[in-house]
Every structure is written in C-alpha cells, then in structure tokens.
Amino acid sequence: MSRFTYRKVDRNRFTKVYPYVRFPPRIAFQFDEFPGDSAVEAGKVTFTDSDSEIYTFVGTYSTAPSVIVSTVDSSASNNTNVSITITSISTTSATITSSSPFTGQVHIHVAAV
8 A cells, every 4th residue: 555745844934035023834735746556536426316326437547446425415405314325346437326316416536545
C-alpha cells in the first residue's frame, strides 16, 4: 500500500511583506505527486425512482479501488431516508443499491492507492 507524501507550508511566508508585527502562521499541507499508480476521481450517479445503478469509472485501475458514496435528495426537503450500499466493485465499475427506490443523486468518490 502506498502513502501520500506531504509537507507543511506556512502561507503567510510566501509573500515578502515585512510588517511591524509578524502575522500568525497559516499552515497548509502541500502534497507531492501521488506515488505509483494512485488515482482519485469523483462523480455523481442519478437515481430516478430506482434502487440500483451502475457507475463506470473514468480512470483505469489494476485492482479494485476504494469507493465512498453519499446521498443527496433532489426535493426541497433534502431528506432521502434511504441507505446506500455498494454491492459490487470491479476494476471498471461499481454497482450502487439503495434500501428503497428514490429520486436523487449519489455522490461517489473513488481512490486507488
């Protein structure tokens, strides 16, 4: 399993400003390039009164990637009341099912590290 490498960077030290009082540091994490064949992608799957949909990955993966899903309701109440599960993951797609048919979107995040 590969890891991300990063370093801490103070954003207030990038610009050359010399005030009387030094600004407090604003720490940000700056990532180096992803090691190996690491890839990250995000997408949306629209459910229209259905309980199962298939999301096809944009990138190509040599092994099954990690997938995270969350729901967003299309109605004004923004209350889905469904459970989303991933029933199968392959190197090219993921099958997403819900506990009952609903209309809305599922946000999906795919990461292979």
